[in-house]
Amino acid sequence: MCGQKTEAKKETKETKAEPQYIRIPKGCVNVIVDTTKISYVDPKGQITIIRGYRIDDLGKHASFEEAAYLVLFGRLPCEDELKEFSKKLNSERWLPVKVIDALKQIPPFAHPMFYGSYGLLLLGMYDPDEGDLSIDKLYDRAIRIIAKLPLLFINGWHLSRYGRLIEPDRSLNHAKDVLRMIRGGNMPTDTEARAFESSLVLYMDHGFNASTFTTRVIASTLSDMYSAIAGAIGALKGPLHGGANQKAIEMLLEIGSPENVRWYVEEKLKRHEKIMGFGHRVYKLHDPRTDVLREWLEKLAETSGEAKKFLDMINELEKTMWELKRIPSNIDLYTGALYYLLKIPKEFYTPIFAIGRVVGWTAHYIEQVSNNKIIRPKEDYDGPRGLTYKPLEERCKR
Template sequence: MTTSTKGLEGIVATQSSISSIIDDQLSYVGYKIDDLAVKSSFEEVIYLLWNLKLPTEDELARIKTELAENMEIPNAVIEHLRSYDLSTVHPMAALRTAVSLLGLYDSEADVMDPEANKRKAIRIQAKIATIVAAFSRIRNGQDPVKPKKNLGYAENFLYMLNGKEAEDIEIEAINKALVLHADHELNASTFTARVCVATLSDIYSGITAAISALKGPLHGGANENVMKMLTEIGEEENAIPYIEEKLKNKEKIMGMGHRVYQNGDPRAKHLKKMSEELTKLTGQEKWYNMSVEIEEYVKESKGLPANVDFYSASVYHSLGIDHDLFTPIFAVSRTSGWLAHILEQYDNNRLIRPRAEYTGPELQDYVELPQRG
């Protein structure tokens, strides 16, 4: 048997037409992330990932309408969110449970034909934003806000989160973040989703499994930990001494470096620009300035450039978003990619069943219980 590779690093596990990372260039269905980040809406990217082509004007209008019309969540899910111990539960745990619960209220949950799966994909993508916003408001002693059917996806999310319509720059920032996080080839949560549905389990199971994988701090929690680090540093003059001490103790600097990029994450520069604009607008320039100092120092001393999580932290913070909501917002975006991969897996399915390299003892003789010393 072939020997194992720790973490499956470098192993090609499947074929996919959804996204690629080639020569440090991320693309969705062949479209460069730089173009999509600047020119497209999140709804366009959802359509692109699910249909492997950019939408026409009519197709874009249709998916926008379908998403807006399906954003409301069952009252039973809202009441379930109210029942949590809101002083201790992490939003990712709440999201994981609520998405699983959604499946109980979908009459097509176990209908597996392609058209039903597309309808469920719309419902899940629409409702996951509402769940995150509702949980946030309930936790803060506020009532959930119903979505507006005339608002786009990013705008609706901010409206449900804050109870008021957002400024253009805020909508632009969230839309850009959603586009940049939408898919990333065969990452841990996407692979988890594909393994789950390869058993022919339903879409809700696949998304719940993916959320569970994203919950881990080595995958989805990086931007939350970046903001925790910046908060601990406090002021700009403390940044380099803090990082020097971390590096001296061989501690990981969150948001720096990426396993699949050798020369830098192509997504980072877009959120870096948004961070600069938003922190200046809100009078919180120190978070951007501190981030730039850290990025330059770590890149110079360790050869590690910033990844997409590094600047998304200060972007979300500038928007007044609670730090522990950063990963759930990541999940809102990545759900589009998870669903694309789930649909692709269903279309050409084979049970995913790798082997393990055995490292235990050789075959042994069974010893009867009385003779065991």
């Protein structure tokens, strides 16, 4: 009887049907891969949500600390919670001496995004609990990474180019001090600081974009948070994801004036070239984040002729691109102009994107490992079959 039962089990196992695979479009276009409570990106651009709040509402009103608390913990903080969170964030705004020494060794021609990924991996080595996935440790680690990532970018930049260490000023809030340090210690006005802070909030999270999905893939293996965020930075470094704001300002400077816009666009389109700062993988009608940044450009244009010129060019670009291609502008067109007006080196625009988005990355890491299944899709092999190994001397006979 035992033998018969074993045989029956064997037969069932061997005759088990192949799994039914689901073929999805290349690039996972229009594919939902998981659920999240963090953010939702509406393709129509009418109601993009972070933890239940409209992204434009947060961009207009929330401080960096308020928005970061919301993204991490799922609700806006009370006064005492905000004070405690701000205090924790502030206390982590420092770097180990040996990490600073390592940043000095980076060559000045290196892409600035390397400062963040390289520095984070170093920080992970200094964390004795880096593999501890208990919830309190995860939130502590998230706050540590959010606080230290700007210092890695900023000091990687200033140390490798100018040999200068830029120390944080803990009397300032996170966003204002980050802008001050990026500018080498040049204190921003309150208007400049708030415009910059607004852009960080708008960049904070945005659905399952490439870098966020990278975070979740790495998290799903139960690798550490430092490695996951370093991977996300690598994804954001790609010009199809994070580099568009730098390209957008380069385009605006090349155009030079509103009168040149239509000719420029038509010539680019004739050569089938992209117009930077336009189009989006999800948004097809409108990017609601642009509404908030437009208000900041309008405010700056009240006292700056250069800001007014950029705004006039953007207006003409949006009008022309909608007329010719029905393609809306995206946030990168606006942040490109804003960061230029804030006297930020254009090579630093993508690191700023990461300084805002790191809040979302850490939140997605925590969400992934808290309800985890390793992300492992099936491939569709389309290569040769049936080849056999040949010794080296027989491989390349002619």
